[in-house]
Amino acid sequence: MIDRTTAPRVIMPHFLDLVKAKLYRLDNGLTIYYYSGCSEPVLNLNIVLKAGKYYQQKDYEAFMTAALLKKGTKTQSALEIQEALDFHGAHLGISTNLFTSSLDLSCLSEKLIDVLPIVKDILLNASFPEEELKIAKHKHIQKLKLNQEKNEYVASIKFNEFIFGANHNCGKLTSEAMISNIEKEDLVKYYHSRFLLSEQSTLILSGEIEENTLQLINKILGSIKLYDKEKIEVKPFISATEKEYIISKPESVQSSIRIGMPLSLTATDEEYLYFEILNRIFGGYFGSRLMKNIREDKGYTYGIYSFVSSFTKGSYFCIATDVGKEYQEDTLREISFEINRLKNELISEEELLMVKNYHKGRIMKSVDGSMRMANKLSTLLPLGLTEDHINRQLEVVEKITPEKIKALAIKYLDFENMYKIIVG
Amino acid sequence: MIKFDEFELQNGLKVLVHEDKTTPLATVNILYNVGAKHEKESKTGFAHLFEHFMFEGSKNIKEFDSEMQKAGGDNNAFTTNDFTNYYETLPATNIETAFWLESDRMLELDFNQESLDTQISVVSEEFKENYINKPYGDLWHGISDLAYKTHPYKWPTIGYNLQHIESITLEETKQFFYEFYRPKNAILTVAGNVKTSEIEQLAKKWFGAIEPGKANTIVLEKEAKQTQTRRKTLEAKVPLDKLYLAFHICSRLDKDYYAVDLLSDILGENTTSRLYQKLVKEQKLVSSINCFISGSDENGLIVIDATLNEDVDFETVEKNIFDVINTLQKGNLESRELEKVKNKAINYLAFSNISNVSKTFNMAHFKKMNQLDLLNNERMFYKEVKTNEVLNCAQKYLNIENCSILNYKAIK
Structure with a gap:
């Protein structure tokens, strides 16, 4: 009889032998x-x-x-x-x-x-x-x-x-x-x-x-004459001062919720790569804390995700979901609860290992094959990054600790000050 | 050209392997030969809800997803009218994790009421998000219910309504599992940096001892030939009127399939298609118009959908669509136009064959239909379609008597 209660051994690569362009x-x-x-x-x-x-x-x-x-x-x-x-x-x-x-x-x-x-x-x-x-x-x-x-x-x-x-x-x-x-x-x-x-x-x-x-x-x-394009310096953006936008629609059976804020990070900062992992834990994959709590435990929604998006000179963080209308307040409460948990508790080694391996697996998949690699490069180059960025991401996965995650959550995730948008 | 090896375990589980040394990853796919069409009419949405339930833990493993994630893997699943399909991609070094997980949930699920309740709630939210809250979300409900009178394609995979989903009991999930989720009713396919010999060993180790069960032998009665136009009007608070025309066509394996697919492209694949040029560009009756086939395994539908411009009535649009169809039926088709849609279809086929995820799925799907040669022959089948075959299909299928017409009316 085989032992079905113990998982087969897992082997993850520490770095990727990337094919460079x-x-x-x-x-x-x-x-x-x-x-x-x-x-x-x-x-x-x-x-x-x-x-x-x-x-x-x-x-x-x-x-x-x-x-x-x-x-x-x-x-x-x-x-x-x-x-x-x-x-x-x-x-x-x-x-x-x-x-x-x-x-x-x-x-x-x-x-x-x-x-x-x-x-x-x-x-x-x-x-x-x-x-x-x-x-x-x-x-x-x-x-x-x-x-x-x-x-x-x-x-x-x-x-x-x-x-x-x-x-x-x-x-x-x-x-x-x-x-x-x-x-x-x-x-x-x-x-x-x-x-x-x-x-x-x-x-x-x-x-x-x-x-x-x-x-x-x-x-x-090769024979096309190149134009001297005017170099326009990208100006910083000024985010809104009001924090809430709530529109109630009687005919809706669900409400769309967006919660988030700008981040003082760009994709070239090492801290941004750490934040990507914090985001994974929180709402960046199917097994995330938000999904586990709000979809799997409570069944308020079909899906809830968070993501970070970066562009020249900045980035932002966003939580997005559509929930049953009757669950609006409960959902906000649980999001806040999960943020506090990240700020107050250290993540367990087991959960962190899972996220690390999952994160690595996603990175591997995103560069699998010439077409995916090309697609990846097309998102990196405009941000002033090259393929080296991918191995830097993997290095950060190796280095991150539960303490670092807690510190990042305290530094960046301030629920009270986040934008809250509810439609429906 | 997709090369593969094939073998069958003693319990009837069919296995196909495609070796690809260019990737560090591997994809594992399991197709179960059960879909929404095998449901009872009083419990529609069952197969899809069950797909959700498959992730709620099995006999020896509490959390499927977490274990997959620990191995760096990503998984998903989908249900169609014809079958249910599960797949995961992970580093090839960890492929045994996929075998461990998939075999344990084929062995026996952790049937517990709490998980079932949660998934009923999640699926209800999915229903609301995609079919109630979205403008035109119930369109496909309307069309399939009009076009099919007896065949179970008349309900969508999500189910007729929320009540059906909410009424599903734990006992019923058990019956369903032991009836359909057995090795004899499943196809396992693997693609990536693996060796067939290694896969054979893993398959025997993890799946070999599972009770064979039986293959799904349900044969559904064909939908009777439609002989009269069917009409229905739906009203909803949406911005614009939409018109849907659905005609019955052949099955996926019929000799007509490729000609019908090309026919749909000639009519409405994109902006150079006949319907677009006539109704959008020339007559300015609609803002968009498409034609596509449902692609189901059994006798399917060819569907034309149009979004009407304001102050244009349904009758005018319908009449002009049929004018375009009639012109084609009269034999007006140049070889260049046919070559165009063939080239598009071949290009699409090539791009959809690149990833190992689609390779494993195609292998499983064609194996289910006992037509593995399609894996590498479809390109040729498209190439071989002749002008008169497309015209014959246009005459055979695109008739008003064979048509179900849905007017989806925007109300303020």
Whole structure:
């Protein structure tokens, strides 16, 4: 008979033998970071531009510029562009965040030669047709209306507003008027000042990369003239002074809750890496204290999580959940209880070991395979970090102690002063 | 090309292994051949609630999740109408932990009322969060109930309502477990930095002594052919009207499947599709329109969903959708358009085959359907679809008599 009561021995690595990106320089000076190797004959090319919401002169222009990027160039209509991408089975996603926008091209390796010229055309000659802008405005307004019906959307954007401040580009709430006020000229201006390739653009390639893949990219993108992008110093944000936002909706059966605060840390600080582990323990995984208490013991919610988010010059901490409406107060009480427990009690060695191993396992998974590694790098580079960051994270896992966790909780987690947003 | 080894334990547990030396991780997947379609109509949502219950501790192990996390692993599960699937990814050095945990909960669960009560409460919140509180959350309830009259696809995996979930008893979970969660009704797949010989040894060690049980042999009666259009109107406080059209199609293994999938892409995969070009761009009747297939194992649905622009009525949109369908049915399909949707499907297939999580799932799913050759042949099947096959499917399935139409009306 086998012994089923004792767990098999667990072996965790202390560091990871990471594959580092190789570099390839295009004729125009742009650098491509690349990771080779994939079980399928596919490629992913990610172009990250410093063109986020932060750099807007007019509200909503970053988002709308990104949305219209593949909706027409000087020589091709939206339909022609999409037809060409579709015909070659390629996917080109365009997204905008607070500080960056990115173009994400996925295709079969053999199709790169056919689709990369389309990307080039978009990066050089986007034309923002009036007709497409009209459709997009309409669509975005409808989407906004739908979102405004969702408690979780309202709670999230309100939280964002509190963190960054109501007048900061990153914190402002989107209104219907902002969308309808966008004009073609705004988009053209934003495109020329932020979206053209410059020395600040980052290219990351992954998948099945052959020798001629890089040469092909050089042939197509290497001849683009780089623009001198204006270096804009990122200004600090001013968080809201009010602490609460509570909207009661009689027809809701659940309430969306967001609780949190800005942190005086950035991703480059070692202390931030320690805080990531504190967050794991508290609400950063399925077995976290919040989940155990509020979902598994009490059944108030389907899920409750906390997370830390970092960006150039700052970071914030947030707890997010949707709970049965009747459990609003109980949930707040339990969150406060769990924060106090972190401040007053030392974590047991057993729980800490579990979190450490889980944290390591997640880090391993996040860099497993060339595509995940590339994706990871695309989030690190804009923060001024490199792959070394991953082994620094693992080192911190080795070094952290129960005392350190308690000290961090005391230093950073002040429930009374956190923003509290309840919608529904 | 996914290579794999296959063997079966004496108790009937089927095992498949894909060796991949490029990763330090391993993924373990167990598929149980039981889904929402095997539930009683008075206890819908059972299979999904049971999936939650599987994480509440087993005969010798109090907490599944904690033990998995201690080994650096991450796990999850999902329930569909057709089956229930559990999977975890962990450092390959710790793969035995996954065998220990999965085998113990296949051996016997810790059936206790308190855990059941908590999970009933958690699932009730899940129901509220996704199906009541979200705008259009009950849409799929409406569609499946209209399209299916006898087949159990008529209820969604979450269940008809909260009352069904709340009424589930501990005794019923026991019966369910011993009926469906046995080695003979399960498929274990592994992918990652492992050796088949090592997996064979671990499988025998941990699963070998579990009572075989029996395979699920329930054969469900096919839904009778729909011969008349069905209509339903739902009203809710949502921002915009939505129109849903659902037509019955073939099963996952039918020879028509690939042609129907491509047909749905031609009609409404994205902005270059026929429906989008006509109704969004040209006629400006709707703000979005999509066409997709439900992808279920048994006879499924091809669904068109449209979000109406303000002041546009349901009848106009419906009529114009059928105009687009009729044009296609009359034989208007260029080879370039077909090649386009084929290339998209092949690209999608390639990307969805990259991770070991999807490899283990695909192996298990195709094994369940006794069609393991699909693991590497689907790309070819898409390539081989001919113009007339797509047209035949359009004529065969996209008829008004075969259609269930849901008008989801926004009220202020």
